[in-house]
Amino acid sequence: MNYIIHCILAIIVCTSCGGPRRSNQEQPVVRTAVKQSPPRSKIIVIDAGHGGEDPGARRKEPPRLIEKNLTLYTANCAAVRLKSLGYRVIMTRTGDYTVPLFDRVRFADRGHGDIFVSIHYNSCPKSQVQGIEVYFFKNRLSDKRQIASELLGKCLLDNVVRATKSPARGVRHGNFCVIRETKMPAVLVECGYITSPQEAVRLSKKRYLQRVALGIASGIDSYFRSI
Ligand SMILES: [Zn+2]
Numbered sequence: 001m002n003y004i005i006h007c008i009l010a011i012i013v014c015t016s017c018g019g020p021r022r023s024n025q026e027q028p029v030v031r032t033a034v035k036q037s038p039p040r041s042k043i044i045v046i047d048a049g050h051g052g053e054d055p056g057a058r059r060k061e062p063p064r065l066i067e068k069n070l071t072l073y074t075a076n077c078a079a080v081r082l083k084s085l086g087y088r089v090i091m092t093r094t095g096d097y098t099v100p101l102f103d104r105v106r107f108a109d110r111g112h113g114d115i116f117v118s119i120h121y122n123s124c125p126k127s128q129v130q131g132i133e134v135y136f137f138k139n140r141l142s143d144k145r146q147i148a149s150e151l152l153g154k155c156l157l158d159n160v161v162r163a164t165k166s167p168a169r170g171v172r173h174g175n176f177c178v179i180r181e182t183k184m185p186a187v188l189v190e191c192g193y194i195t196s197p198q199e200a201v202r203l204s205k206k207r208y209l210q211r212v213a214l215g216i217a218s219g220i221d222s223y224f225r226s227i
Pocket residue numbers: 049050056057067120121
């Protein structure tokens with residue numbers, strides 16, 4: 001297997017540095033190899049919101065939902081998908097235990113993450129509110145990290161909405177610790193409202209959460225392919 005990968009890489013390097021010209025018939029094969037190769041071994045930090053003593057939002061009426069469980073399941077599914085696409089993934093938590101917010105930030109920085117994606121589910125006193133929104137931290141400098149975070153947010157929103165058919169509620173400014181204090185491009189995705197009776201029914205199904213996770217992974221992949 002390694003031998004095959006080396007051969008593919010050799011073809012890509014050879015072509016990109018102006019090696020021997022190939023016939024038109026051969027070119028599609030090379031393009032396919034580029035598309036399927038691991039996207040430059042980027043490190044993705046996936047942050048499953050809440051956990052342990054911090055349950056996050058809770059829905060007490062049926063279907064009963066606890067945010068920390070939804071975030072962990074979604075994060076695990078997204079990690080599996082990202083790894084299958086060739087990314088390196090590190091997770092701020094992999095089970096039901098408490099992780100303080102600043103520990104999550106330190107973990108991401110020490111792990112040299114290229115991007116940070118925090119996964120959450122939302123609640124609202126108005127039960128008709130439903131849909132997906134993504135937050136990034138906006139400072140006055142409009143620096144590189146902010147611009148990249150906004151682009152990442154747009155990629156995530158587009159892809160999660162496409163995967164779930166849930167309404168898009170926009171890419172917004174948010175002053176949350178994990179997206180403010182981290183050093184790499186960072187977003188927080190609110191993947192649905194557990195207070196909406198219609199959305200809660202969808203969120204109670206693993207298959208739907210898997211679609212959310214696929215949307216997150218596709219969004220990350222489209223971000224790295226667009227920069
Ligand atoms: Zn939350």
